Amino acid sequence: MPKEMGEGYWQRIRTYSSIDIVICDVRFHKKMTMSSKEGEHNINLGFCLGDSIRWSAEGRKGEFGLDPGEVSAYGVLQTSNRCQYDVDRHFQGLTLKLNHMKSIGALQHLPLHKMSAALSGNSGLFNSGQMTSSMKRIVHDIIHCHYEGDIKHIYLEGKVLELFAVYLNEAILEKNSPSPLLGLSRTDIANLQRAKDILDADLISPPSLSELAKLAYLNEFKLKKGFKLLFGLPVHAYVISRRLEVAFDLLEEGSMKITEAAYAAGFGKAGHFSEQFKRKYGVNPSEYFSQLRH
Known part of the structure; x- marks a missing residue:
């Protein structure tokens, strides 16, 4: 960002499919208003990691917004958005823009009209809720991706689809009749x-x-x-995944060592926990939490 406006950056990454990843981490030195256009047949997922953000949509009454730790699904209809950024607030977040969903191989068999209705809820445009621990970890993996080049695009595309699947399951399917x-x-x-x-x-x-x-x-x-x-997930894999989540939360609190958290979550051996953790997140627990705290 130009220094006279503020500090930070926006980063846009296009994966091999019609998926854009937009990462935002900015602070403004003066009040700013920015506009954007959303195409038809798009679905956007927004994850708020910093201060609250508010915006309006052309042709829609009222204001939309996200508070820290919330996720929203919006789009579906072609519209123009207008967002206001206040001074010296930290706006940080991740947005997934799924463009022309029928062209995305993993999504083309989903009944989009039913899914759009589920995403939109009663508003016809916007659905919001709290991020789950699973969503938070995938968002972290996307923002802190250490791969480069083609491998980075492959990795990010997989993570985006994983995040979309988790969102559908935990924020939509469990709240609506699937x-x-x-x-x-x-x-x-x-x-x-x-x-x-x-x-x-x-x-x-x-x-x-x-x-x-x-x-x-x-x-x-x-x-x-x-x-x-x-x-x-199969039943056994689900139990392992939930144990990992419990251990992750305990370690994130900082009150337990890795071995203690592993046993408290139900892993019989700390080595088995580290093995499963690395399989899921790509690094061992000590390295992951060192990076997270940094």
């Missing part, structure tokens, strides 16, 4: 949610697959197939 999207009955969804709640309640000693099926009023086949379809 039966039109996934072909599951309401009873199946309720029972699968029950299975997930049982696992979440006892990550250290979860029931076996057969026990879980009985507790959730499902047969094992429907449990295995439906759980992966609804939550994106």
Whole structure:
């Protein structure tokens, strides 16, 4: 940014698919107003990491906004946005612009009209909520990507699709009936949610697959197939992922050492935790949290 205006930067990265990544980290020395146009058939996900931000949309009443730690989905309709930036506030965030979604291979089979309705909610344009811990970690991985060149684009495209999938699952599908999207009955969804709640309640000693099926009023086949379809992971992989999340939160608080957090989250061996952590995040826990704190 020009020094007379403020400090910081905007960075735009285009992946191989029609996906733009926009990273913002700015402070203004004087009050600024900026405008942007959004194309038709686009969906944007905005993640607020700094101070609150507010904007208006042409032809729409009222004001839209994001507070720290919130995520929004907006777009779908062609519109012009107008955003005001106040002095000496820290605006930091990540925006994913999914352009012409039908051209994005991994998304082309989704029923876009139903998904757009779910994203838009009752407003027809905007849906917001809190970022989950899974979203926060993927956003961190995107912003702090250390790869270069073609490998960077491959890595970022995978992370963008992962973030979009997590958003759909955790912010949309779990709050709306996903039966039109996934072909599951309401009873199946309720029972699968029950299975997930049982696992979440006892990550250290979860029931076996057969026990879980009985507790959730499902047969094992429907449990295995439906759980992966609804939550994106097989049952065992989900337990590992949730244990990683618990350990991550404990380490982020700074009150425990790596070994202590691993045991508290349900990992029998600290080495197994480090192995799973590196498989998911690409680095070992000590390196990751050293970078995060820096």
